[in-house]
Amino acid sequence: MKQDYYEILGISKNASTAEIKKAYRKKAIEFHPDKNPGDAKAEEMFKKAAEAYEVLSNEDKRARYDRFGHQAFENGGFGGGGGMNMDDIFSQFGDIFGGAFGGGGGFSGFGGFGGGGGQRRVKGSNLRIRVALTLEEIANGVEKKIKVKRKIQDKDTTYKTCSTCNGTGQITRITNTILGRMQTASPCTTCGGSGQMIDHKSVNADAQGLVMNEETVSIKIPAGVVEGMQLKVAGKGNDAPGNGVPGDLLVAIEEKEHPFLQREGDNLHYDLYISLSEAVLGTSREIETVSGKVRIKIDEGVQSGKILRLRGKGIPNINGYGKGDLLVHVNVWTPKTLNREQRDFFERMANDEHFQPKPEKSDKSFFEKVKDMFT
Numbered sequence: 105m106k107q108d109y110y111e112i113l114g115i116s117k118n119a120s121t122a123e124i125k126k127a128y129r130k131k132a133i134e135f136h137p138d139k140n141p142g143d144a145k146a147e148e149m150f151k152k153a154a155e156a157y158e159v160l161s162n163e164d165k166r167a168r169y170d171r172f173g174h175q176a177f178e179n180g181g182f183g184g185g186g187g188m189n190m191d192d193i194f195s196q197f198g199d200i201f202g203g204a205f206g207g208g209g210g211f212s213g214f215g216g217f218g219g220g221g222g223q224r225r226v227k228g229s230n231l232r233i234r235v236a237l238t239l240e241e242i243a244n245g246v247e248k249k250i251k252v253k254r255k256i257q258d259k260d261t262t263y264k265t266c267s268t269c270n271g272t273g274q275i276t277r278i279t280n281t282i283l284g285r286m287q288t289a290s291p292c293t294t295c296g297g298s299g300q301m302i303d304h305k306s307v308n309a310d311a312q313g314l315v316m317n318e319e320t321v322s323i324k325i326p327a328g329v330v331e332g333m334q335l336k337v338a339g340k341g342n343d344a345p346g347n348g349v350p351g352d353l354l355v356a357i358e359e360k361e362h363p364f365l366q367r368e369g370d371n372l373h374y375d376l377y378i379s380l381s382e383a384v385l386g387t388s389r390e391i392e393t394v395s396g397k398v399r400i401k402i403d404e405g406v407q408s409g410k411i412l413r414l415r416g417k418g419i420p421n422i423n424g425y426g427k428g429d430l431l432v433h434v435n436v437w438t439p440k441t442l443n444r445e446q447r448d449f450f451e452r453m454a455n456d457e458h459f460q461p462k463p464e465k466s467d468k469s470f471f472e473k474v475k476d477m478f479t
């Protein structure tokens with residue numbers, strides 16, 4: 105059973121944004137790995153608090169969580185669910201609690217190591233951003249140019265070989281056991297495994313010799329993406345110091361609400377309201393779709409609840425399995441007030457044979473129509 109996010113942060117369900125941030129900062133400092141080295145339980149709490157904050161600090165996600173609980177993020181969505189790794193926590197929320205820890209030299213705080221044995225290449229931390237898209241953008245695919253603040257190597261920073269590990273990036277320890285001498289290797293803590301230390305850096309560079317830089321990154325978003333999906337732009341995260349490789353930019357997709365269309369997988373739904381007269385006499389109407397307007401014909405005698413299927417007017421499947429449909433739901437609007445003359449007319453028609461329901465096969469019940477849609 106997953107622990108409640110409010111409980112993790114120790115706040116009430118109606119906590120304000122400021123209270124949430126304050127509570128998270130407190131927890132992050134309490135369980136910070138620098139304060140609890142090698143304590144797996146503290147690390148677990150550190151991650152849990154970040155996950156809770158990730159969701160509760162976002163108005164949209166918080167609303168979803170309040171309604172559906174942890175289930176809201178069950179489809180492997182961004183945030184919640186899968187939890188966050190240390191890398192992401194530092195790059196995303198580091199500024200909230202980072203001030204409490206003076207980054208004393210070394211390359212601590214940097215993420216994983218690329219490559220296997222031998223010289224390790226330090227990877228810069230990942231950056232995360234959210235991109236909100238309209239249904240039209242999702243249906244057609246879009247290229248977004250987004251300003252990203254990422255740390256890059258400062259050209260005035262120079263490096264020298266790490267004196268602790270002599271540039272190997274590893275500390276080897278030899279111990280005598282009953283089976284003979286055993287050699288164990290672990291990443292060098294002085295240089296973080298890169299084999300290099302800062303020799304000289306300019307005043308505006310940080311402890312790792314990096315400077316903040318704003319850059320416009322072009323992100324190609326394929327058609328058919330889904331809310332919560334995450335795209336990766338390789339190499340557009342923070343740079344790593346020295347000979348390391350840059351981290352990645354992770355782009356979380358959000359879907360903006362459409363004024364008329366509702367998405368259900370690759371299909372779209374549209375509620376069409378027509379008057380009683382239009383239902384009786386037939387009409388034609390312009391429907392908004394994700395690829396422009398389309399005129400559709402409504403036959404005379406149409407029944408309320410009829411579903412018109414516009415094939416291929418939905419969302420392209422993200423995996424290339426064709427396109428969804430646009431399902432137009434016909435709703436006949438029954439007048440709520442009538443004048444004397446109209447009332448007389450309908451009273452006269454009350455027992456008229458043309459006004460008696462005579463459903464045929466083509467006027468399938470709602471449940472049969474739903475069944476049809478999924479087969």
Ligand SMILES: [Zn+2]
Pocket residue numbers: 266267268269270271272273274292293294295296297298299300
């Ligand atoms: Zn070293």
